[in-house]
Amino acid sequence: MKIVCVGGGPGGLYFAISAKRRDAGHDITVIERDPPGATYGWGVVYWDNLLDMLFRNDADSARRLRAASRLWEQQQIRLRGQTAWLSGYGFSMGRGTMLDILTQRALDLDIDVQHRRSVEDLSDFADADLIVAADGAGSRVRQQYADDFGTQVDLGRNRYIWLGTDKVFDSFVFAFEDTPEGWMWFHAYPSSAGISTCIVECSPQTWEAHGFDHRDAEDGLQLLEKIFAGHLEGHSFISAARGEPARWLRFMQVRNTTWYHDNVALIGDAAHTTHFTIGSGTRLAMIDAVGLAQSLYNHEDLPTALQEYDRVHRTELRPTQAAARTSMAWFENVDRYTDQNATGLAYAMAARQGQHPPWVYQHHIATQIPVLRRAQHAIDSARRRYLAVRRGEVPFIGAERSAALSR
Structure with missing residues (x-):
């Protein structure tokens, strides 16, 4: 089958890898408008469920991705000088590094990856x-x-x-600041050596009151550094990615009633978007990639394969989309929850999607006590090591630095 993939992000590259792994006879071309290594944003975050799938699907690239990732342990919620904790852990890495690894894997499989090529008309691929x-x-x-x-x-x-930012966070950090113009907050996590990703968010009223609608990029960045100075601890924000300053955006929620038309299939953000506060965009794009590749493998007839891909994966995505919409709505009304202490805000954030039994609150209160938090951390670490062994992951124990737990 002759396949053209428009877009060389994680979803496009991983689809090409997954399809080629299932049938080396496919003639696959990936077309990307940007130069090699260029990318929007800074880092991506993911959890064990993505690693499990990656190791099942292509252990070679999975090991490279895991080796280039950082482990972060626990989440911190900071409010009015207080810090509350949520248990758990995850992994993160630089988006550029991920693209480099996936591009090299695609080239190793004889996939034609073309950079610096824009696609304006599909008639070129008749x-x-x-x-x-x-x-x-x-x-x-x-x-x-x-x-x-x-x-x-x-x-x-x-x-x-x-x-x-050149401030390296060991944990996943949510920091809330009450300015005279309204609440502003960021969430940050380590993404590559010496760099953390940091997404700053606020209401449109606060954004306008601070004058971000007319400030230039440098002036706006300096104001943000002043607002979050206590969390940056002398470090700076970094705006330029791809040589251009970062821009203020509004989240674009994309939905489609079908993910295919004739011989064109959508994957990743082209098919659907999920709010960045649940950190699932890259994971879902790679799940789409594997799902489409598997449907092509299951069915020789292309229309049947596309029907299966659309039916199965759009249905599976619905709970995640609902969770993402709920999360976005919670943060759009965050000032309803900031009149409590950090512990209360942390629980409200953790429970923002509902379905929490009453004992979860008691567990949350208990793990604010350092000795009990260390016990929970030990349980989480044991679980992480078990899952790593089960999926055949080379252990990275000793190469990872645990978050400080003595607070």
Whole structure:
């Protein structure tokens, strides 16, 4: 089968890898408009469930991705000089590093990866059996057939800006600051050596009151550094990615009533978006990639394969989309919860999607006590090591630095 994948992000590259692994006879080309290594944003975050899938699907690239990742343990919620804790752990890595690893893996499998090439018209690919649109939330491919896909695009209310910082956070940190103009907050996590990802968010009223609608990039960055100075501890925000300063955005919520039309299939953000506060965008794009590759393997007939991909994976995504919409709504109304202490805010955040039995609150209160938090950390670490052994992961014990737990 001759396949053209438009978009060389994690979803597009991983689809090409997954399809080629299942059938080396596929002739696959990945087309990316940007140069090698160029990327929007700073880091990606993921959990064990993605690692389990990656190791099952392609252990070679999975080991490289895991080796390039950072472990973060626990979440900190900071409010009015107080810190509360949520248990758990996750992994993060630089988005550019992820793209480099996946690009090299694709090349190793004889996939044609073409950079610096824009796709304006699909007529250039009239000889392709399948065209995969992996070109993001603003997908030009999807826009050409928006009515056929049943595309609906809605914008979130809050403003956010995706920054880097040379302050290295060991934990996943949510920091809330009450300014005279209203609440502002960020969530941050380590993404690569010496760099953390930091997404700053606020209501549109606060954004306008601070004058971000007319401040230039440097002036706006200095104001943010002043607001969050206590958390940056003398470090700076980094705005430029791809040589351009970061811009304030509104979250683009993309939905489609079908993920395929004729021989064109959507994956990743081109098919759906999920709010960044649940950290699932890259994971879901890679799940789409594997799902589409497996459907092509299961069915020789392309229409049948695309029908299966659309039916199964759109259905599976619905709970995640609902959770993402609920999370976005919670943060768009965060000032309803900031009149309590950090422990109360942390629980409200953890329970924002509901379905928590009453004992979860008691567990949350207990793990604010350092000795009990260390016990929970030991349980989480044992579970992490068990899962790593089960999926055949090379242990990284000793290479990872645990978050400080003596607070």
